[in-house]
Amino acid sequence: MKSHLYHIVLSCIGLALCACVDQINLELEAGQSNVVVFGWITDEAVPYEIKLSWSNGYSDQSGYLPVSEAKVxxxxxxxxxxxxxxIATSGRYQSDxxxxxxxxxxxYxxxxHHGQSIYQSAKEELPPLSPVQDVFVDFVADPADFNVKPEDENFFVSAFVEDDVILENYYRWKVYVNNELRNKPEELVLFDDQFTNGNKFKYDASNVLFTAADQAQIQHMSLSKGAFEYYINIKEQTSSSALTPRIQPGIIKGNMSNPNNDNELVLGYFGASAVATIQVGK
Structure with missing residues (x-):
């Protein structure tokens, strides 16, 4: 359907260039709504949350309606x-x-269970977390070499990771600047130990920049291979870098399914991480 819609849009652009007088009205299919699941558990003693909602059709502007009254x-x-x-009828479900x-x-x-339907994740391991050391703020260029204005976003978080020699390790850093999570797709900080297995290595979150006056902290998180690949797909499909152009858009399949209906598309991901929260000093 997306490919079909893409060709329709290209055709309309061509028609508009050839004849700018006639108005063209397209009637698009509303599309099908799918269940969207997102939830994460950690090794922190906090309430975990599972969010359930319905996806929108192409022409639906009503917002993402919650999936309420489910057994989770x-x-x-x-x-x-x-x-x-x-919590109330919000589609947000919390643990104790x-x-x-x-x-x-x-x-895990x-x-x-929602109505007559059952949705289930693949079994997800909560991977152990290799420790980080010497977390600090680095800079894009040496501030001594030129005049850095206070409002310039020239700084980013760096750290050394003590990678586990036995396991394949996949990592995510959530970077908070002034207590606000920097969570745009291009700000996802994801890396693995493919070339550094068992070594102490330095990693730079140079895609999340902030000013010298800002306060930063990171959540150092372990990921399963499936969760890592899920986030990589999100990042690749939304990247706007000239060096890494966007790949062909498509549905990003997570680890959720309907075990009684293989044809039903269930979107989203249920994952698990060990977490270490670290305040970053300058």
Missing amino acids: YVTDQSGTQYDFVE PSVFVGQPGGI QLTI
Whole structure:
């Protein structure tokens, strides 16, 4: 459908260039709504949240409607079930941190019952987290070589990672600037140990820039291979860099499905991470 729509748009541009007088009205299909799931658990003793909503059709401007009144729970490798309770009718379901805290090495699976439908994630491991050392603020160029104005965004977070020699490690840094998460697709900080396995290596979050006056902190997170690839796909499809042009747009499939209906597309991802939150000094 997207490819078809793309060709329609190109045709319309050509017609508009040839004849700018006639008005062309297109009737597009409304499209189908799909369940969108996003949830993450960590090894922090905090409430975890699962968000459920409906995707929009092409012509639907009503916003993302919540999927309410669902039964939502996570099970671990021993079969223990942890229930998530909806906040009002928001489509946001939260766990009780006094009952459920994720454990590194644990295997978790999300299950959702809504009406007659069942949605389930693949089993997701909460990977152990290799530590970081010497977290600091670096700069794009030496400020001593030229006049850096206070409003110039020339600074970014760097750190040394003590990578685990046994495991394949995948990492994400959430960078907060003045307590605000920098979370645009081009600001996703993702890296792995493909060429640095078992070594201490330096990584630069040089795609998230801020000024000398800003305060920064990072959440150093472990990812499964599936979660890493999911975020890489998001970043690649939304990149606007001239050096890394966008790939052909397409549906980004996560790890959710309807076990009773292989043909139903379920969007989103359920993941698990170990987390270390670090205040960055200058």
